[in-house]
Amino acid sequence: MKIRFITGLTVICGLLGNACTERMDITSDYITPRLVITGYITTDTTVHKIYVRRTAAYFGKERQLTYSNARVKINGVPLWPAGDGEYHTDSSFYGVCGETYTLDVWLDFDEDGTEEHYTAAAIMPEMHTLDSVTLASINRGSIKPPWMLMMHFQDLPGPNNFGVHLYIHLASGRKLWYSEQLQQYFINNFGDYAAEGEYINFPALSYIITESIRWYNNERIALYPGDTLIAELNMLASDYFEFIRTAQLEINGGNPLFAGPPANMPSNIQGGALGVFGAYTVSRQRVIIPQW
Amino acid sequence: MLLKNVSYIIFFFLFLPFNAIAQRNVNITGTVSNEEEPLAGATVFVQKAATGVQTGINGQYKLSLPAGVHTIRVTYIGHKERLQTVDLRRDTVIHFQLEEESRHLDEVIITSKQPNINIVRPEMGLEKLSSAQIRQIPPLMGEVDILKAIQLLPGVQATSEGTSGFSVRGGSPDQNLILFEDATIYNASHLMGFFSVFNNDAVGDISLYKGDIPASHGGRLSSLLDVTAREGAPDWGVSAGIGIIASRLLVEGPVLSDKITFLLAGRRTYADLFLPLAANENIRGVDIHFSDVNAKIQARIDAANFISLTGYYGRDVFKNNDIGMNFSNVAYTLRWKHLFSDNFFSHVEILGSSYDYRMEATTSALTGLWDAHIIDNGLHADFIYSYGGDNNFRFGYHSVFHRFAPGDGRGILPDGNEYFIHIAKKQAWENSLYFADQRRVSEHLTLKYGLRVTRFDNIGPTTDYRINDRYAVTAGDTVQVAAGRFYNHYYGIEPRVGAVWTFNDRWSVKASYSRTEQYVHLLTMSTAGSPLDIWVPSNLSIKPETAQQTAAGVFANFFDNMLETSLEVYYKKLNHVIDFKDHPQVLMNDVVETEIRTGSGENYGIELMVRKNKGKIRGWVSYTWSRALRTIDGINDGRPYSAPYDKPHNINIVLSYDISKRLSASLNWIYATGQPVTFPEAYYEFGANRVPVYTQRNTYRFPDYHRMDASLTIQLGKWRPHKKWTQELNISLYNLYGKKNPWIISFRTDDTDGSQYARMTYLFGIVPSVSYNIKFGVKSEE
Missing domain, CATH: 2.40.170.20 (TonB-dependent receptor, beta-barrel domain)
Structure with missing residues (x-):
């Protein structure tokens, strides 16, 4: 809806004058680098990763420096350094619903010869099982695209910090993680729409499925009958949900019509580092694009 | 001081109406205008009686004179003086229309009550514009806009490019009380702010009080815009x-x-x-x-x-x-x-x-x-x-x-x-x-x-x-x-x-x-x-x-x-x-x-x-x-x-x-x-x-x-x-x-x-x- 509202404004500006967009030079002061620790665990059984890096200047080509000499543990179990600031769990690792996971990182970031200790905790939420995914045509009375991706699942008591990832498996064999960019990722706490414990049928509003959908770097992906859409329902830990919500506001400089003044995202890392340590559940279902 | 002011209020409430009844002069009322609009601040003066008034916002005036023949002089800056002799025997209504000295001159006259009103009035931070004055400011898309004119006054700035929202002395837009005929206008803009709700053809005077708001008004911190x-x-x-x-x-x-x-x-x-x-x-x-x-x-x-x-x-x-x-x-x-x-x-x-x-x-x-x-x-x-x-x-x-x-x-x-x-x-x-x-x-x-x-x-x-x-x-x-x-x-x-x-x-x-x-x-x-x-x-x-x-x-x-x-x-x-x-x-x-x-x-x-x-x-x-x-x-x-x-x-x-x-x-x-x-x-x-x-x-x-x-x-x-x-x-x-x-x-x-x-x-x-x-x-x- 926001995108369409902005489109409307652009139309107005186009009518009124000759609104235009162009690149401009901005010089900002570079702040003292800060340590950044990011990562999350899920209920999937797989290698889980923690990243230890430091900030880099926003404008220009500077890349983040990484730290491969940190000691990293989750619930006391060491992660092994995989290079480039990545620390991996064992491939048999998975998160258990209701469990509290504590991340500990030791690193001499300020180079004073003594390691500083950084820590964070995340509780794995209760699993919400996605029963099915359907496609509902936006046009009343039609079965043709554009469709919305409808999620059908039973709500459970407790916080409702939902997220929906979308994966696309084309019949050609190409596989896309469509919501890899945070701004594509659909999150909603459903607080206003469903009472506790109701059965929820709700569209993941970020995903309008048309014959040709726009993806990363404006690439158009053509969809055909027989292509597979995989929806992944997530229940996010509260801190992680807030991190994602604010990140969606801040990336690309915010939205001047709906966002407040820009501000740093919250961090649940104790010890002065930026970043987030999150946890979320995973439940997937698929739907095949029908003939239209 | 407080007691003195309270006594003023009691005095005016209780005695003024009776005072009015006690006077038995002949009333003369009416308006002063030019061919386009009423003239606020015009002077209506009667030499013989050594009395006079200035017209109100809508050009209206009222005088009380002894019955008899009087010569009334009406003046307004940028207009030719008008003299009219009247024989007053009862309450009378007279409307005066003044002729502009120059058609163009009128269009830039600020609605001042007298030429040096800016010197003698005790109000500070008061800016007045007439609709004629606003018409002379180059418009966006041909639409003359009061609020864009306001933005050209000292201490007033647009909140965003092209919009009619304004900030007065660093205040936020909601700190401006915008009144149209004393009714509050909560969103004074059309088309996402590119135009204001005020149709310049239909407005009279525009007064902007930048902080020194009269006691008759309140409820906002920065300004009063009275249209x-x-x-x-x-x-x-x-x-x-x-x-x-x-x-x-x-x-x-x-x-x-x-x-x-x-x-x-x-x-x-x-x-x-x-x-x-x-x-x-x-x-x-x-x-x-x-x-x-x-x-x-x-x-x-x-x-x-x-x-x-x-x-x-x-x-x-x-x-x-x-x-x-x-x-x-x-x-x-x-x-x-x-x-x-x-x-x-x-x-x-x-x-x-x-x-x-x-x-x-x-x-x-x-x-x-x-x-x-x-x-x-x-x-x-x-x-x-x-x-x-x-x-x-x-x-x-x-x-x-x-x-x-x-x-x-x-x-x-x-x-x-x-x-x-x-x-x-x-x-x-x-x-x-x-x-x-x-x-x-x-x-x-x-x-x-x-x-x-x-x-x-x-x-x-x-x-x-x-x-x-x-x-x-x-x-x-x-x-x-x-x-x-x-x-x-x-x-x-x-x-x-x-x-x-x-x-x-x-x-x-x-x-x-x-x-x-x-x-x-x-x-x-x-x-x-x-x-x-x-x-x-x-x-x-x-x-x-x-x-x-x-x-x-x-x-x-x-x-x-x-x-x-x-x-x-x-x-x-x-x-x-x-x-x-x-x-x-x-x-x-x-x-x-x-x-x-x-x-x-x-x-x-x-x-x-x-x-x-x-x-x-x-x-x-x-x-x-x-x-x-x-x-x-x-x-x-x-x-x-x-x-x-x-x-x-x-x-x-x-x-x-x-x-x-x-x-x-x-x-x-x-x-x-x-x-x-x-x-x-x-x-x-x-x-x-x-x-x-x-x-x-x-x-x-x-x-x-x-x-x-x-x-x-x-x-x-x-x-x-x-x-x-x-x-x-x-x-x-x-x-x-x-x-x-x-x-x-x-x-x-x-x-x-x-x-x-x-x-x-x-x-x-x-x-x-x-x-x-x-x-x-x-x-x-x-």
Whole structure:
């Protein structure tokens, strides 16, 4: 809806004058680098990763420096350094619903010869099982695209910090993680729409499925009958949900019509580092694009 | 002092009406106008009786004279003096129409009551513009706009490129009380802010009080913009204008007799009519337009009683195939003016206004509707007693009942289930008593002082919240209030004091102090202007905002008042000012109080102005240096930061030149320091995303803003001083040299090398426009 509202404004500006967009030079002061620790665990059984890096200047080509000499543990179990600031769990690792996971990182970031200790905790939420995914045509009375991706699942008591990832498996064999960019990722706490414990049928509003959908770097992906859409329902830990919500506001400089003044995202890392340590559940279902 | 003032009030209430009855002079009443409009501040003087008055806002006057023959002299700057001898035997009505000395001269006369009014009046920071003056400013898209003209005054700045929102002395837009015939206008913009709701054809006087707000008004911290509706002329008249984006029509005239006159004016944009022809199919389905109607009817019941009814309705529509949004303003004022005597009269008004917006989406997968509004209804009773010269005493009572509906949503899910979102409605009652006295104490000193006392009540039914120290609501802090229950209140004591010391008729110094309180607050998420703003009242957790302004100035006129100059210095201290916490959720949030942070603020500055009122070249040059800082716990780590409208340097140059009687040119140039903004200084990666890292709020600025506009107005047809038909063509260029002033700055990643860069969106390059105006009016004779 926001995108369409902005489109409307652009139309107005186009009518009124000759609104235009162009690149401009901005010089900002570079702040003292800060340590950044990011990562999350899920209920999937797989290698889980923690990243230890430091900030880099926003404008220009500077890349983040990484730290491969940190000691990293989750619930006391060491992660092994995989290079480039990545620390991996064992491939048999998975998160258990209701469990509290504590991340500990030791690193001499300020180079004073003594390691500083950084820590964070995340509780794995209760699993919400996605029963099915359907496609509902936006046009009343039609079965043709554009469709919305409808999620059908039973709500459970407790916080409702939902997220929906979308994966696309084309019949050609190409596989896309469509919501890899945070701004594509659909999150909603459903607080206003469903009472506790109701059965929820709700569209993941970020995903309008048309014959040709726009993806990363404006690439158009053509969809055909027989292509597979995989929806992944997530229940996010509260801190992680807030991190994602604010990140969606801040990336690309915010939205001047709906966002407040820009501000740093919250961090649940104790010890002065930026970043987030999150946890979320995973439940997937698929739907095949029908003939239209 | 208090007892003395109370005794004044009792005196005027109890004795003035009887005093009026005791006088047995013959009354002479009427209006003074030129062929276009009533003249406020014209002098009606009777030499034999050595008495005189100045006309009111609508050109009306009243004199009490001994029966007999009198010669009445009527004068107004820029007009030929008129002498008329009358034999008064009973109460008489005489309307005077003055002839302009030069048709063009009138169009730049500021509605001053006397040539050096800027020297002698005790008010500070008061700016007045006439609609004729505003017509000379180059318009955007051919639409003359009051609020864009206001933005050219010292201490006033646009909130965003191209919009009619304005900031006065660093205050936020909601700190401006915008009145149309005393009814509050909550959103004074059309088309997302590009045009104001005021149709210049239908307005009379425009007065902007920058902080030194009269005691008769309150409820806002920064300014009072008082816009009056023009009264219909006693003779038939029609005017119309055709621009490239909108057209307008005005009709005025008598109803049955010249004691009752009306004015009806309307506007509509029509760009939407051409959208179906657009090449882009997304644009073809778009409907964007606004329309508004102004109406006023007034009746002169007798020599002492006047009644008028003014109405305004404006509506904006934006919709495409999937989503729609519309918003509207309504305002009405029913006014009864009563003259108890020559020098004691009253205004009693029943008035109200509403602003509402609605969004809707309709698809088979999701149907939704979102509706919000604010409604005011009120009563004003104002009494004015003039007791010689410019001395006058005013007192009155204002009562306004506010109803807020921050939002109601409903929709239908694909499975047919309905969902509802309801944000608790709120009600508040604002009652104020005031008095204001202005008196000339000595030859050199004039004082003004007054007091406004307000009680603001929150009334049920509603749900209110007590916010704890962590800005959260716990279960016990939710208050369910029954219907009609007064559950919370605030008192406001607002003294207003001012003085002017006139060295002579060309030099003066002034000083003023005012305290103001604000009980309704605008929660806007937009840095670019949005109609989806939410108004909320002070309540259990939102205290009234307060401001105390101290100001001083030097005023001097030169060359027989041809050149007016002024230097004003001000300092304003604010308390309980509102800002948002980081990443607030305002829309559809029923506990929006948790998103708000309050603190203190300081606004200060110097305003310089030189204005030329006569001659072929007229206009003004102004320079303002100002700062506006906020200190709020939880924002910027509690350290002071620039307010969103902190723009230290501002220069305005507004000029017009009469090339000939048929041809005039106007030009203005605006320069302002770029608006404060928060830019990222570092980043880190999270998955495939770059997350920005900031240091302090508003430490950076947009590039400095500057723009030049020019226009040429050509009187069509042969020029004659008083012909019935007049036609003119206005050709204007907005942003003459095509300065790309940023509206939005966002950030992108370069696909080729992965570097991060800034991208600006600007709204206007060079915008040419043409408008054609025609006016038909019959010159009336006595």
